[in-house]
Amino acid sequence: MKVEARKTAKYLRDKQGVPEKAKEELKEYNRIKKAITGALKDEELTIAQLSEKLQMPKPEVTYYLLSLVKYGIVAIGEIDDMDEYYSYKLVK
Amino acid sequence: MKEPKIIEYDALVIGAGIAGGETALNLANTGYKVLLVEKDHSLGGKMILLSKVFPTLDCAACITTPKVSEIARHKNITVFTESEVTNISKESANNFVAQITKKPRYVHVDDCTACQLCEQACPVSVQDEYQYGLIGRKAAYIPFSIANPKAAVIDIENCTLCGACERVCPTQCIDFTMETEYYELHTKTVVLATGFTLFDPIEIPRYGYGRYKNVITSMQMEREIAPTRPYNTILRPGDGKVPDRIAYVLCAGSRDNTVGNPNCSQICCMYSIKQAQLLMGALPMADITIYYINIRSFGKGFEEFYQQAKSMGVEFVKGKIGEITEKDNGDLILRYEDINEGVVKEAEHDMAVLSVGVRSNPTIGKIFNNGALKFDPLNFVAQEDLMGSPSKTSIKGVFVAGTATGPMDIPDSILSAGSAASEAISYLTQHQEV
Numbered sequence: 001m002k003v004e005a006r007k008t009a010k011y012l013r014d015k016q017g018v019p020e021k022a023k024e025e026l027k028e029y030n031r032i033k034k035a036i037t038g039a040l041k042d043e044e045l046t047i048a049q050l051s052e053k054l055q056m057p058k059p060e061v062t063y064y065l066l067s068l069v070k071y072g073i074v075a076i077g078e079i080d081d082m083d084e085y086y087s088y089k090l091v092k
Numbered sequence: 093m094k095e096p097k098i099i100e101y102d103a104l105v106i107g108a109g110i111a112g113g114e115t116a117l118n119l120a121n122t123g124y125k126v127l128l129v130e131k132d133h134s135l136g137g138k139m140i141l142l143s144k145v146f147p148t149l150d151c152a153a154c155i156t157t158p159k160v161s162e163i164a165r166h167k168n169i170t171v172f173t174e175s176e177v178t179n180i181s182k183e184s185a186n187n188f189v190a191q192i193t194k195k196p197r198y199v200h201v202d203d204c205t206a207c208q209l210c211e212q213a214c215p216v217s218v219q220d221e222y223q224y225g226l227i228g229r230k231a232a233y234i235p236f237s238i239a240n241p242k243a244a245v246i247d248i249e250n251c252t253l254c255g256a257c258e259r260v261c262p263t264q265c266i267d268f269t270m271e272t273e274y275y276e277l278h279t280k281t282v283v284l285a286t287g288f289t290l291f292d293p294i295e296i297p298r299y300g301y302g303r304y305k306n307v308i309t310s311m312q313m314e315r316e317i318a319p320t321r322p323y324n325t326i327l328r329p330g331d332g333k334v335p336d337r338i339a340y341v342l343c344a345g346s347r348d349n350t351v352g353n354p355n356c357s358q359i360c361c362m363y364s365i366k367q368a369q370l371l372m373g374a375l376p377m378a379d380i381t382i383y384y385i386n387i388r389s390f391g392k393g394f395e396e397f398y399q400q401a402k403s404m405g406v407e408f409v410k411g412k413i414g415e416i417t418e419k420d421n422g423d424l425i426l427r428y429e430d431i432n433e434g435v436v437k438e439a440e441h442d443m444a445v446l447s448v449g450v451r452s453n454p455t456i457g458k459i460f461n462n463g464a465l466k467f468d469p470l471n472f473v474a475q476e477d478l479m480g481s482p483s484k485t486s487i488k489g490v491f492v493a494g495t496a497t498g499p500m501d502i503p504d505s506i507l508s509a510g511s512a513a514s515e516a517i518s519y520l521t522q523h524q525e526v
């Protein structure tokens with residue numbers, strides 16, 4: 001069967017559906033992304049500050065925040081006076 | 093299952109790490125047609141993901157990238173990525189029949205320009221296995237910037253099939269109608285180069301790996317210091333701190349009967365010393381401490397490399413780590429036996445790197461009919477004539493290269509590939525059809 005280019009994802013979706021796990025993970029990522037970008041809207045924050053503001057464990061904040069840096073959504077700000085922790089800001 | 097396509101090559105090489113790649117090149121340069129089968133999305137194995145290499149500190153990517161592109165462009169080599177050999181039977185001296193499964197990449201590699209527009213459009217984020225879980229990647233993604241082929245892949249298990257990637261792809265190379273392909277290969281010789289796996293430190297709970305995010309593996313540190321690194325600089329994954337006091341725990345999962353591996357992994361002392369030197373360059377103010385039982389600097393230039401690390405200020409402590417615990421601020425307490433003084437001590441570090449050892453890769457165990465392929469007690473491919481012809485296996489016409497036989501570094505893997513290729517060429521010559 002010939003499927004029109006750019007519509008092949010629909011073909012596979014109709015054929016085998018979308019795995020539940022993939023849907024759940026996307027929901028979770030979107031929730032965390034929204035929380036982090038929301039918290040950075042008005043101010044530059046460190047991971048510790050974000051963790052406190054969002055009540056989210058630091059390792060989780062680190063992982064998602066640095067992924068958002070990779071995706072070009074968050075930028076790296078200044079490092080503190082002790083050269084230990086960076087702060088992070090939204091890419092405008 | 094669809095009918096397999098029948099294909100024919102002089103030689104089948106399984107695994108496209110440095111050993112398999114080098115074997116394929118040697119065979120191809122001699123005029124033989126080679127099928128190189130790789131289960132992953134890129135050529136290069138573990139070497140392509142390394143930072144620099146001991147003892148020369150040459151950039152790993154600068155050595156690997158030209159090599160893999162030579163392999164990919166060679167007219168006598170056909171590469172199958174995303175592929176696995178599921179069965180091999182030996183019909184006669186020069187007729188091996190192999191069944192191969194090639195999984196769909198959902199991207200037509202030749203048309204992909206690696207523009208990354210699909211990556212930007214994809215809404216999904218999952219752990220990036222090429223960064224050993226330190227950061228995320230999309231479900232439509234380029235494995236890493238120096239991957240070969242450098243083309244997008246769709247991670248179908250995590251894909252929500254929203255179609256955003258194919259809508260933005262300028263060359264229309266994304267194709268979700270691609271299906272698994274099956275091949276029946278007829279070949280005259282086989283070389284196994286399936287490499288090694290890394291010890292999973294979860295098996296030693298007292299090190300805290302998995303529980304304490306600032307305890308990482310050496311492969312994770314290798315990624316942190318590589319040019320294609322996950323972060324802007326060295327950071328600890330627990331809270332993004334630039335670490336100041338980094339500890340190395342040698343022999344993690346090696347020389348340890350409690351985890352079923354009494355052997356030395358041969359590479360971890362040297363790669364840890366290499367990483368320590370690179371860290372001193374990246375973080376000039378940091379203290380690096382290596383906890384070791386013995387330093388095995390047995391190869392050419394290794395002892396000098398070890399002495400160089402000492403003179404740079406890397407601290408070497410002859411000590412066996414008993415336990416790692418975490419403080420509230422994420423710092424780690426390493427409790428160890430000081431072997432020279434015979435007393436138990438504690439030291440505080442920001443981060444601990446477990447120098448994980450080499451384990452066998454069991455995936456090829458079942459592909460030969462009747463269990464004809466023999467393994468050594470640690471499940472590496474057995475060498476029938478270790479002293480005389482180290483690349484010969486228990487099956488005539490089947491050879492082995494690189495770390496599929498046991499731990500070794502890159503130069504030894506390349507030497508071993510040369511040996512496997514020349515044994516295979518000799519076999520092909522002896523069993524020519526007249």
Ligand SMILES: Cc1cc2nc3c(=O)[nH]c(=O)nc-3n(C[C@H](O)[C@H](O)[C@H](O)COP(=O)(O)OP(=O)(O)OC[C@H]3O[C@@H](n4cnc5c(N)ncnc54)[C@H](O)[C@@H]3O)c2cc1C
Binds near residue numbers: 145146286455493
């Ligand atoms: C942290 C770390 C740092 C290191 N640093 C150095 C260094 O500085 N200098 C040095 O000399 N050495 C170093 N090494 C060692 C080096 O990585 C190895 O010597 C080298 O990668 C071995 O190459 P290989 O081809 O034998 O195996 P691998 O690199 O493991 O390649 C095996 C290939 O086979 C594929 N494969 C596996 N099973 C199958 C299957 N069933 N079907 C198809 N394909 C399959 C794999 O996907 C992989 O591509 C380091 C190792 C580690 C872990």
Ligand code: SF4
Binds near residue numbers: 256
């Ligand atoms: S179809 Fe899959 S890969 Fe493509 S954008 Fe949607 S989730 Fe990402």
